[in-house]
Amino acid sequence: MIRKDRKMEDIGEILATLQVCDSLHVAFSDGEYPYVLPFSYGVDYEDGHFVFYIHTDQKGKKNDLIEKNPHVSIEADIVYDYYPVGGKYISCSYASVVGKGTIETVEKDEYDHAMDLIVLHYGYEGFSYDKELIRTFTIYKITLDSYSGRCHYKIDEQSF
Numbered sequence: 001m002i003r004k005d006r007k008m009e010d011i012g013e014i015l016a017t018l019q020v021c022d023s024l025h026v027a028f029s030d031g032e033y034p035y036v037l038p039f040s041y042g043v044d045y046e047d048g049h050f051v052f053y054i055h056t057d058q059k060g061k062k063n064d065l066i067e068k069n070p071h072v073s074i075e076a077d078i079v080y081d082y083y084p085v086g087g088k089y090i091s092c093s094y095a096s097v098v099g100k101g102t103i104e105t106v107e108k109d110e111y112d113h114a115m116d117l118i119v120l121h122y123g124y125e126g127f128s129y130d131k132e133l134i135r136t137f138t139i140y141k142i143t144l145d146s147y148s149g150r151c152h153y154k155i156d157e158q159s160f
Contacts, residue, residue: 008149009149013149013151014147015050015064018097019121020078020086024036024038024074024076042119050147054139055138055139056138057061063137071102072102072103072143074142075098075099076094077097078095078096098147099144101142102143104140104144108142110141120149
């Protein structure tokens with residue numbers, strides 16, 4: 001990381017960022033190139049690790065890739081504002097998190113916890129979702145082994 005002044009190190013700040021991002025981009029190993037998909041997600045901080053829950057169909061390319069290699073990378077970001085700086089260029093206020101970890105299938109008895117976090121993430125805490133329908137999906141848990149957060153916020157006077 002070149003700009004050390006933009007690094008986020010506080011767990012609470014990183015979790016707060018992850019709680020306002022719209023989607024989680026997950027990169028799966030797929031031979032020569034990664035296979036990247038966006039997901040709706042829920043996030044938590046458990047036992048010293050950031051943990052994400054995503055749901056998907058029971059079959060598909062991503063499921064096959066997960067079976068072959070459970071190592072994934074993630075990215076989530078939010079752009080708050082674009083603004084001109086001194087009439088010379090345009091900058092933006094943003095926050096982002098990237099990380100590496102492993103993905104595993106969630107057991108059916110843990111689906112309620114995972115779905116509660118997902119619906120909470122999108123502002124529907126306590127939503128009564130169709131539990132029978134949800135059990136036809138596959139829910140995955142991603143546990144990060146490493147992560148990095150960055151942020152930049154607009155300030156009134158910037159000198160570069």
